[in-house]
Amino acid sequence: MFLKFSLRSVFYGAGGGNDIQWCFSQVKGAVDDDVAEDIISTVEFNHSGELLATGDKGGRVVIFQQEQENKIQSHSRGEYNVYSTFQSHEPEFDYLKSLEIEEKINKIRWLPQKNAAQFLLSTNDKTIKLWKISERDKRPEGYNLKEEDGRYRDPTTVTTLRVPVFRPMDLMVEASPRRIFANAHTYHINSISINSDYETYLSADDLRINLWHLEITDRSFNIVDIKPANMEELTEVITAAEFHPNSCNTFVYSSSKGTIRLCDMRASALCDRHSKLFEEPEDPSNRSFFSEIISSISDVKFSHSGRYMMTRDYLSVKIWDLNMENRPVETYQVHEYLRSKLCSLYENDCIFDKFECCWNGSDSVVMTGSYNNFFRMFDRNTKRDITLEASRENNKPRTVLKPRKVCASGKRKKDEISVDSLDFNKKILHTAWHPKENIIAVATTNNLYIFQDKVN
């Protein structure tokens, strides 16, 4: 099916998490971990994979660009280097409610590229911004009335006229906010998703989902509202939402109760009534005080094909076929050994961690994070899975990552890690997979790791 010996592996498919050997490529970020503002809160490749954006708790966005490889030297794919850094959001204060609004970037979503500039949406808890990132590599020189440093010349000293010309300059990347979509959300925004029409997008908070047009900032349409008339009757909140990759009228949203609703915007203006409801009945033997918390869905992602969607809850990843509502077609346990530790994970708040998940370009492998800086990949075809660690210990480029194993109980084998020695402060919540190649970006608390598959 695929030519595995191709060095520039732009292949799709075969070679899942286990057939591939993942190698360390780069790590970005400070070595010591204590700056809170540096905590990475979102990671996203753009549509071509050339750009990789990260958002952090301090409201900054850092964009990395892949080097254009030297075709002759194909030892590895191009490295990602910093392309642009800007402050996207600042802390704000809502005087009416006496609430501070965090500047933490919750989500970044890229728009498909239409011209030379790049556009992305970034959001914090309350405000979404459309940023234009453009390059400038030439500047006009030779003005008649201005000196090169900008000072105005005395017109009487002008004796000849010339036409200003563009001269090359060092590349400068500028980010400018083009649209600010504010004041539409009472609750905290958890998701944004760009429609396949590339003109509209949705933003979702705990109780409502709004539809925006990218050009219009002073109004948005509310398309889902699950706020009960009496807040005391509140039983579930919206946890994530996404537009279908191909059908511009379809979107899904997940809830804290573990359900996913698929809505069709053609059916009615307010999509409170779902077209499909995806829910798996709970396994009564696993009931505990914390059943509800661990069934809350933290992320939902459509496959690239649009046929499937993946959901992440605290302990598992589930793949749903959009044509089957009563149960997922595949379920993968991420860290089942934590099931017996739920009480202590509740105490230290880890049970509230919101892990994300992602598909590879061909939808054959899915990836998600765990604790101790482990992350997991599941190959849907071979049904094999692998656990890898993002650690500075294997720092040499092209070092192959060794699979890790957690020993749930009993005798611990050599090289295994026991559950009790896992570091729950080291969590990988955000991961991203290059849309076309086997390059992954994995965010630990405040470092970004880039891994690639081994090329000969």
Place this chain on the structure above:
Amino acid sequence: MEFKLEAHRIVSISLGKIYNSRVQRGGIKLHKNLLVSLVLRSARQVYLSDPCPSLYLAGHPGAPALPQQPGESVAGPPAGWGEPPPPAACAAWPEPEPQLELPAVPEVPRAGDAEPAATVTGAGDTLQGGEAEAAEAAWRRVEGPRETAVGGSDVFPQGFGAARRPCGCPPGDEDKMSASPRVDGCCAPRPAGPEPPVPPLVCPRKRGAEGVGGGPADFPAPGSTPLKKPRRNSEEQPGGAAAAAAQEEEEMETGNVANLISIFGSSFSGLLRKSPGGGREEAEGEESGPEAAEPGQICCDKPVLRDINPWSTAIVAF
């Protein structure tokens, strides 16, 4: 009864989280608080569903009372729990009242409890229903002390499911929590450590129940501290050292939670007490509101209702 202890612990932790969320940067996180309130609700159901001698609780104004307990089948799992109770436990567990006469019974159903029935008998005699009630009442108010005794280990290896047995454990658990070592065998609080079986404590209820046939009369004046009861009881319990330790831990926890609740209450000016009452009432009152009764809770006593709803209301009030 391990459930009770764990439930207590979880309740106190949850209250702490809710409190902290109010001072967190960025405002209250609705999702997290909703989840915490769900956990609180579940924990509370565990308390209330424990079919311990309701007699003990019924009369107690502040008791978390399982007033419905007397009539309820002990075999029923706590409301909301899907897990079926171990048949042995439930089957063996007599109704609360009969239990009074069969002190040894409590021990039987408790899988894993190795405590001989004898202790139960001994303990029972020492417990004064009234005192137990008082302790119970006070306990109710504070709810969920950190059961380091019970949950000493970070892990609940059995998973909650394993430990959770809506057994015929008499509601004595609650009493236990309140540091009243009324524990009947099945609900013996577990001391800190890897869940060693707790020596069964006789449920003081038994005595009270006998005298009152329902318990209310045995309840002491509200407001009495839970502290006295456990210590005394534990001392008198043969083999109750572990339980005593657990009790003491609970006492400490109780104190913390009491503080927590009073802090909570101070900012709930809008939530009025349903009834004027002693200090004990305050905590409940501050949090109680026009909360709809939990489904499955057939509590008839107002005090019970008040107890049932506090956290839900508190959460909602956010």
